[in-house]
Amino acid sequence: MSAPAGRRGRRPGSSADTRLAILESARASFAERGYAGTTIRAVAGAAGVDAALVHHYFGSKDDLFLAALALPVDPRVVLAPALEGGIDGAAERFLRVFLSVWDDPEMQLPLLGLVRSVLDPGGVELLRSGFVPIILLPIGQALRIDHPEHRMPLLASQVIGLIMTRYVIRLEPIASMTADDVVATFAPTLQRYLAGDLPIEGD
Amino acid sequence: MSAPAGRRGRRPGSSADTRLAILESARASFAERGYAGTTIRAVAGAAGVDAALVHHYFGSKDDLFLAALALPVDPRVVLAPALEGGIDGAAERFLRVFLSVWDDPEMQLPLLGLVRSVLDPGGVELLRSGFVPIILLPIGQALRIDHPEHRMPLLASQVIGLIMTRYVIRLEPIASMTADDVVATFAPTLQRYLAGDLPIEGD
Numbered sequence: 001m002s003a004p005a006g007r008r009g010r011r012p013g014s015s016a017d018t019r020l021a022i023l024e025s026a027r028a029s030f031a032e033r034g035y036a037g038t039t040i041r042a043v044a045g046a047a048g049v050d051a052a053l054v055h056h057y058f059g060s061k062d063d064l065f066l067a068a069l070a071l072p073v074d075p076r077v078v079l080a081p082a083l084e085g086g087i088d089g090a091a092e093r094f095l096r097v098f099l100s101v102w103d104d105p106e107m108q109l110p111l112l113g114l115v116r117s118v119l120d121p122g123g124v125e126l127l128r129s130g131f132v133p134i135i136l137l138p139i140g141q142a143l144r145i146d147h148p149e150h151r152m153p154l155l156a157s158q159v160i161g162l163i164m165t166r167y168v169i170r171l172e173p174i175a176s177m178t179a180d181d182v183v184a185t186f187a188p189t190l191q192r193y194l195a196g197d198l199p200i201e202g203d
Numbered sequence: 204m205s206a207p208a209g210r211r212g213r214r215p216g217s218s219a220d221t222r223l224a225i226l227e228s229a230r231a232s233f234a235e236r237g238y239a240g241t242t243i244r245a246v247a248g249a250a251g252v253d254a255a256l257v258h259h260y261f262g263s264k265d266d267l268f269l270a271a272l273a274l275p276v277d278p279r280v281v282l283a284p285a286l287e288g289g290i291d292g293a294a295e296r297f298l299r300v301f302l303s304v305w306d307d308p309e310m311q312l313p314l315l316g317l318v319r320s321v322l323d324p325g326g327v328e329l330l331r332s333g334f335v336p337i338i339l340l341p342i343g344q345a346l347r348i349d350h351p352e353h354r355m356p357l358l359a360s361q362v363i364g365l366i367m368t369r370y371v372i373r374l375e376p377i378a379s380m381t382a383d384d385v386v387a388t389f390a391p392t393l394q395r396y397l398a399g400d401l402p403i404e405g406d
Contacts, residue, residue, distance in 0.1 A: 118372070124371065124372050124373070127372055127374075128372055128373065128374055132374065149376075150376050153368060153374045153375065153376060153377050154377070154388060156364075156368060156374065157361070157364040157365055157367070157368040157369075157374075157377060157389075158360070158361055158364050158392070159364070160363075160364040160367045160368060161359075161360035161361050161362070161363045161364025161365070161367070162360055162364070164360070164363045164364070164367070165356060165359060165360040165363065166360075168327065169321070169327050169330055169331055170327070170331065171330075171331060171335065171356045171359065171360075172356065173352075173353050173356060173404070174356050174357070174360060180402075181402045184401070184402040185357060185401055185402060186360075188395070189361070189392045189395070192391070192392070198387070198388055199383075199384045199387045199388060201376070
């Protein structure tokens with residue numbers, strides 16, 4: 001908003017530098033102004049490049065947000081198969097995909113870095129204003145549940161607790177549970193949050 | 204273990220300094236060696252004081268651990284009433300106490316500091332090797348549930364997720380839910396972890 005979009009003077013030399021400058025500008029903007037308050041135009045302006053170049057490198061604002069999060073996988077892609085088949089068994093299918101990513105040692109390291117950065121003030125804002133509309137709500141909408149804006153954060157509360165105990169704190173027995181036991185233990189909780197009887201305002 | 208317990212040379216001048224030196228020594232030892240690997244004698248030695256003085260100021264090793272965590276309340280004291288009355292409704296009674304502490308603005312700040320420090324490597328060790336045996340397992344034992352060492356970490360996973368979403372990330376609708384709605388939403392989850400049918404090894 002404040003930075004002029006057309007300023008091109010300090011555009012970096014290589015395309016890798018340009019990508020990095022855009023990503024840094026995007027992270028700063030998402031952290032300071034949230035997802036809704038961030039525009040491609042302002043990100044481009046702060047990075048000293050054209051808005052068209054941001055679109056060229058990163059696609060839509062959603063794509064730029066996911067790139068700024070530096071996730072090792074695109075949750076929209078890996079979760080797509082779990083979202084087919086309707087609400088019956090949806091929690092179990094979701095958990096199977098979740099575990100296939102998080103139990104993979106190569107995925108865990110970048111994901112744990114993300115978890116740690118979330119506790120920074122900017123990281124919390126990024127999660128609240130971006131993660132929810134970009135990743136969480138679309139899952140609920142794809143499952144066609146009622147009140148996704150109420151139910152998906154409940155699902156997130158147990159999934160975050162599972163991430164903290166299984167991968168961050170490594171609390172036994174959760175840290176060493178088989179995938180089958182994780183599913184048998186947590187899927188009923190998640191399924192109730194997705195489709196069970198809950199106190200929901202306005203209902 | 205390595206520091207001689209009898210060294211008294213650099214014992215600080217005031218009792219406030221002495222308490223602080225003992226606390227710092229205790230925090231370092233719990234973080235490095237865990238709860239089980241920490242002895243009052245070694246903490247005293249590293250602080251340059253007598254073991255008897257540590258007992259005098261802080262009581263037992265459990266008490267010293269809780270003092271090192273710097274909790275604004277002693278969970279053993281505030282939770283005691285919730286543990287009476289047996290397993291029926293135990294999750295709801297637990298949640299009511301939990302919310303009375305965490306929803307109190309004066310309690311929240313020191314508790315949030317604790318949450319942030321838990322993500323440090325030493326904090327994770329402190330939580331895993333101390334929080335579980337000192338705070339979590341005694342709750343399960345007081346409730347006389349079967350397999351407290353399996354069930355209480357499951358309860359912790361949802362409580363940690365509730366802390367993260369309601370107080371750290373402040374994710375709606377969880378952040379603004381009334382206490383009654385928090386109880387109606389999460390007590391069934393916790394009650395199942397405490398007493399429901401779960402895959403438990405050796406059962």
